[in-house]
Amino acid sequence: MASQPPPIGARQSPLYRAFGDRIFLAALLLFGLIVIGIVILMGWQLAAGGSQAFAQFGLLGFLGGVTWDPVADIYGAWPFIIGTLITSLAAIVLAFFPAIAVAIYAVEYAPRWLGSILQYALELLAALPSVIYGLWGLLVLAPILRSQQQSIVTWALENQQDWLLAILGPPIGFGMTTAVIVLAVMVIPYAASLAKDSIALVPGAQREAAYALGATKWEVIKNAVLPYAKGGILAGIILGFTRALGETMAVVMVIGNNNNLPFTLFGSATTIPASIINEFGEAMDLKLSALLALGFVLFIMSGLMNLLAAWIVKRMSVEGRL
Amino acid sequence: MTPPSSIASVIPKGGNLRIRRVWNSVMLVLLVLGSIVVVSPLIAVLGAVLVNGLATINWAFLTQEFRPVTEGGGGVWHAIVGTLLMNLLALLIGGLLGFAGGVLLSEYPDHPINPYLRTISDLLNGLPALLKGLVIYAIIVLPTGMFSGYAGALALAIILTPIVLRATEGVLQLVPWSVREAGLALGLPRWRVIISLVIPAATAGVVTGLMLGFARAAGEAAPLYFTAGGSQFLNFNLGQQTESLALTIFKYANEPSVLRQEQAWGAALILTIMVLIASLLARWATRKYN
Amino acid sequence: MNEQKPYSVSLPTGQSETKLTLAEGLRPRMETRGLSVYYGKKMGVRNVSMPIYANTVTALIGPSGCGKTTFLRALNRMHDLTPIARIEGEALLDGQNIYAPGVDAVEIRRKIGMVFQKPNPFPTLTIYDNVAAGLKLMGVRRRDVLDEAVERSLTQAVLWDEVKDRLRAPGMSLSGGQQQRLCIARALTVQPEVLLMDEPTSALDPISTQSIEDLLTELKKHVTIAIVTHNMQQAGRVSDFTGYFLLGDLIEFGPTNQLFTNPKDAHTEAYITGRFG
Structure with a gap:
């Protein structure tokens, strides 16, 4: 037995091995803590940067303030908050059914070649830079919408529908409607590819169980597939909403950037990210602080929605309910 | 054990298979329509990028x-x-x-x-x-x-x-x-x-x-x-x-x-x-x- | 309800009378005629003709990959769901070819239920809703009818006593053996004429296996059963007829006691005596 070679590692001293493991884990931990630290730093920096504005106007005064007037140095966040929420909500409402429909179709109905093309296309389009959606919205969609809006407004003028005119607003092509459509077009592939992932994860045995009971294809989807996948689908929709909340370039390029309430259907409006980009150029002192404070509000909104999505996945997933 | 009553006495008269089949088809049509609604703007975006981009790109660019x-x-x-x-x-x-x-x-x-x-x-x-x-x-x-x-x-x-x-x-x-x-x-x-x-x-x-x-x-x-x-x-x-x-x-x-x-x-x-x-x-x- | 199995030896050398009496007046509930299943160009099952007699248990045995599961799934058109699968030949249910044009696969699957290898209750549904799922599909909404059907199916699946106090609990909260009996109850609710079982006990422990085997003897009073099994002792214990498959061919079919004690084919004998497989 003495002639047998020593096992690998036998020459290493136990001290070296223990140190090696400890150093390795410590390095990993350091990097892990940096990742956690980044998020804390983000929250802290935005809050600290915005503290001047919060102090000046009060937390509620800032959040609820409807005036944003750099000349008078008065800053209120309400128009931006409401603009962000309306555009994102409207976009996700528009995106909801089409996103789920295309996910179901791609996974359950499409022939294999079409299904894989669709799935890959959705993933690619979800990764397409938002500035490109903005470019399309600005140069292609907005001119089309402008002419449509003009004919609608003309009709309203001729029929003297004053209440309708008040809701519609000026038909300039850059505004709420355009931003919502661009956001929906952007968010659909994102939400749909998350939905298709969770539909594809439904075990075949679940579908077979329903088929074997004498269910039609749609009944299989309704009774076996969707209940199983609903946590993932819903989380995908919420993450889509979150993405719309924070979307910057695509919105700033088409929304017209106007922070005077009330917003109208066609007229220009603004969102938090759009205003941060738009007002950033000449920002100093209190105005810069107000922009960072807006960033902090967005940080909180977006963070909460993300945590909600994570909670839903955990809570509503089939494994999680046990 | 209860004697199994016939299924026919329980299900709605005439069976509901036809209406279920109709629903099945309706839903398929809706899903296809939804998919078209999704795909067409996306094709429009990619198409615009491709057509306009190709017209611009050359060696000098x-x-x-x-x-x-x-x-x-x-x-x-x-x-x-x-x-x-x-x-x-x-x-x-x-x-x-x-x-x-x-x-x-x-x-x-x-x-x-x-x-x-x-x-x-x-x-x-x-x-x-x-x-x-x-x-x-x-x-x-x-x-x-x-x-x-x-x-x-x-x-x-x-x-x-x-x-x-x-x-x-x-x-x-x-x-x-x-x-x-x-x-x-x-x-x-x-x-x-x-x-x-x-x-x-x-x-x-x-x-x-x-x-x-x-x-x-x-x-x-x-x-x-x-x-x-x-x-x-x-x-x-x-x-x-x-x-x-x-x-x-x-x-x-x-x-x-x-x-x-x-x-x-x-x-x-x-x-x-x-x-x-x-x-x-x-x-x-x-x-x-x- | 819980009467003892008429036989309990592992190999059916001493057959009970029940089986012998069954042999008279047999009537095929299902029958295949030259049934072949292809996956693309690959042959899954070749030219199988065999009857499945009413109110009996028919076991399909054979080594892994012999086509017994493929054959079973051809009996309620589950292959329709696999785009590359193709069927030739006929499978008759009460004399009518289920692959004939114009026959609705959905209706066929209602009449020919299936229980799978792994228990697959619907995880988001309660015990009650799992069992009632099939009837609800068929448009039954009346509470009393559903209640009665759920109780009857759970009783037939010998699960009622264990779950009657927690019908609103999730189906997944049951043990593996209970889940499989829940799946059997779910399949029974729509009162199928035939119940296909694809190795229903392979994922279960011996005690749960025992309870499901006991159940089959009782169930065949109401429904015709075809069961795929890897376990020859199980085939011997529960079945009246056995078909032995090898490489996609049906090698031998006959009454179980005959096939086990006096197989005509050398392959069958080798498999049954454990020299091969």
Whole structure:
């Protein structure tokens, strides 16, 4: 037995091995803590940067303030908050059914070649830079919408529908409607590819169980597939909403950037990210602080929605309910 | 035992199969319509980028730097270089952070920090890119008083990190535990097992994570707006203000000059091709791994 | 309800009378005629003709990959769900070819139920809703009818006593053996004429296996059963007829006691005596 070679590692001293493991884990931990630290730093920096504005106007005064007037140095966040929420909500409402429909179709109905093309296309389009959606919205969609809006407004003028005119607003092509459509077009592939992932994860045995009971294809989807996948689908929709909340370039390029309430259907409006980009150029002192404070509000909104999505996945997933 | 009553006495008279069949078809039609509603604007976007971009792109556009409109407008070479340099540095930083975090999650599954790291990483992934730029602006650009490619790369690194992290965790978990046990049984310390056995078995998957991260970071304009600052000049020094394709698109699209708008389409096509190549590479690496 | 199995030896050397009486007046509930299943160009099952007699248990045995599961799934058109699968020949249910043009696969699957290898209750549904799922599909809404059907099916599946106090609990809260009996109850609710079982006990422990085997003897009073099994002792214990498959061919079919004690084919004998498989 003495002639047998020593096992690998036998020459290493136990001290070296223990140190090696400890150093390795410590390095990993350091990097892990940096990742956690980044998020804390983000929250802290935005809050600290915005503290001047919060102090000046009060937390509620800032959040609820409807005036944003750099000349008078008065800053209120309400128009931006409401603009962000309306555009994102409207976009996700528009995106909801089409996103789920295309996910179901791609996974359950499409022939294999079409299904894989669709799935890959959705993933690619979800990764397409938002500035490109903005470019399309600005140069292609907005001119089309402008002419449509003009004919609608003309009709309203001729029929003297004053209440309708008040809701519609000026038909300039850059505004709420355009931003919502661009956001929906952007968010659909994102939400749909998350939905298709969770539909594809439904075990075949679940579908077979329903088929074997004498269910039609749609009944299989309704009774076996969707209940199983609903946590993932819903989380995908919420993450889509979150993405719309924070979307910057695509919105700033088409929304017209106007922070005077009330917003109208066609007229220009603004969102938090759009205003941060738009007002950033000449920002100093209190105005810069107000922009960072807006960033902090967005940080909180977006963070909460993300945590909600994570909670839903955990809570509503089939494994999680046990 | 109760005698089984006939099913016929229970189900609605005449059976409901016909109406169920009708529903089945109606839903299929709705799903197809929904899919068409989704696909057509997406085709419109991609088609516009392709048609308008192809009309603009030529050798000069790819190799020239910025020039005023009156001198033909030049090209986007400076933006391509800036995009690649900043993303390369971001891949190094964010790749390292994300990779280490992914190894921690996968190889030390019981570590008390993991649930927090996983949640925070997903949270970071979902936070708007704009804010990642804003925070780098607050801690680097504002104190130093200057925009720089380094600041831009840092912002992009923050965007990359959580993507690489979760992708790394995912592929490492696909390596069977028996591989680790085999290494440990040979008397190798844990860190050697991870570096020599586990990570090599998942290389292709790590490439996937990096490419997915690149595909996302390369297209971001908003965070660079506050950090890299944009530039009209070719430079290989990230210490200076740096241009990126996404910034170029944003700026040119908003200019009244038709030439600039055409150039924005050209830059958009180049950026789309970059993202396409990165995601195809990611796919290819995944397939190779499987 | 819980009467003892008429036989309990592992190999059916001493057959009970029940089986012998069954042999008279047999009537095929299902029958295949030259049934073949292809996967693309690959042949899954070749030219199988065999009857499945009413109110009996027919076991399909054979080594892995012999086509017994493929054959079973051809009996309620589950292959319709696999785009590359193609069927030739006929499968008759009460004399009518289920593959004839114009025959609705959905209706066929209602009449020919299926229980799968792994228990697959619907995880988001309660025990009650799992069992009632089939009837609800068929448009039954009346509470009393559903209640009665659920109780009857759970009783037939010998699960009622264990779950009657927690019908609103999730189906996944049951043990593996209970889940499989829940799946059997779910299949029984729509009162199928035939119940196809694809290795229903392969994922279960011996005690749960025992309870399901006991159940089959009781169930065949109401429904015709075809069961795929890897376990020859199980085939011997529960079945009246056995078909032995090898490489996609039906090698031998006959009464179980005959096939086990006096197989005509050398392959069958080798498999049954454990020299091969």
